[in-house]
Amino acid sequence: xxxYRYRCNKCGITWDEVSTQYQAEAERARHRHEAHDDGPPxxxxxxxxxxxPWPPTGALITVLVLVTLFIWGSRxxx
Ligand SMILES: [Zn+2]
Numbered sequence: 001x002x003x004y005r006y007r008c009n010k011c012g013i014t015w016d017e018v019s020t021q022y023q024a025e026a027e028r029a030r031h032r033h034e035a036h037d038d039g040p041p042x043x044x045x046x047x048x049x050x051x052x053p054w055p056p057t058g059a060l061i062t063v064l065v066l067v068t069l070f071i072w073g074s075r076x077x078x
Pocket of ligand 1: 008009010011012031035036041
């Protein structure tokens with residue numbers, strides 16, 4: 001997947017891939033206007049290419065280890 005795709009969960013439609021976010025936003029605006037009276041439907045999204053989950057897994061593990069060490073340390077440090 002290398003493009004942007006607009007999906008309306010309410011209508012169950014995913015539009016064809018476009019190459020820029022601007023085009024996807026234009027499709028979203030057009031669909032909201034035509035099908036939803038210019039209102040945002042429940043759960044419409046623009047899928048962006050190479051979207052990374054946030055926070056990154058590495059940072060999450062680091063925080064988890066630090067918190068675990070902190071809790072362990074405070075319980076055994078007395
Ligand atoms: Zn819709």
